[in-house]
Amino acid sequence: MKKQGRRNILKSKKEYRKMVNSLKKSLTYEHKRKLDNIIFDNVIDSKEYKNSNIIFIFVSYDKEVDTHRIMKRAFDDGKVVCVPKVISMKDGMVAIKVNKFEDLTPGAYGILEPEYIPENIVDASMIDVVFLPGVAFGKNFGRLGYGGGFYDRFLKYINNNCPKVGLAYDFQIFDKIPMKEYDKYVDRIITN
Template sequence: MTKDDVRREVRGRLRALSVDERAAAEAEIARRVWEVPQVAGARVLMLYASMPGEVGTDAIAREAARRGITLVYPRCLEDRRLSLHVVDALDRLRPGRYGIREPNADTCPAHEVAAVDAALIPGLAWDRAGNRLGRGAGYYDRLLADPEWRGFRCGLFFSIQEFPAVPHDPWDARMQAIVTEAEIVSP
């Protein structure tokens, strides 16, 4: 299968999830993610504001704030790169490029890539080798390829997004853990 074939198939799988199935799975992922030692022990955690089809992270953000963890969110730049910004409350996220909620660069301070301890990464598909397939623009792969990047990479997915083998290229960043509603996979 090509990357486009996988994207097409997984979008169909995601559409088939009922609202109740999705809510139950997201609640279990939000609970289970704290079983990953690198996430639970992070002082600075990078999250994403979910797009349709992605695992929601607002409950994770609220728990991280309760634990005193500094949260950083990505902001899409015109050159298909991400900048990171500290977000102290979810209501500081506003629709930005592509309609994705993101921090406002004027009100949310920039944060250094090297100072992120762990990152929760979205995607469309995953496999047990840690390969992740995103939407195709390469934003996260460029961020994770930054020579300053030191953080632990954890993908958040629904179990129905698993494929036996996700097509990948040498520049595609692998995940060091995958959390689903059913399990934690450590490739």
């Protein structure tokens, strides 16, 4: 992270979510594409990506950092690509191996997701790197998610050596964000 991050002027997670969503909505297609290209290069050049065989990566939606191109590159690089599949609020989510981008189809909210095939579930402890979404991140590596707690629960099952890497635009980085005891921190944030 090169930029210092935004000063903290907000108090609640709800306020951070509202502010960042507003900033995302203001992104033009061209500006978003420019930022996504920089983040793509930063991910592909990262030691976390280069040193991984099995990656877990979210499937971007709407104004999130574009991960579709990263996934396609990972397939080309011969990596095993796993993506999240939410089972239920109670059971959380699992990592599902996909063999090509076209294996993903729109789910209930229009977000691309894999088909639930039990044989394609990857043991979370086998993952080499996790690329996480977030509404906002703190310079102290705190992560503010979307409120469902799915990633926080999933991260309990990865091995201790697996880096957790947040992907975010620079306007999503703050000095510090509100964290609860069950919220998980990331090890690194890759941004533009």
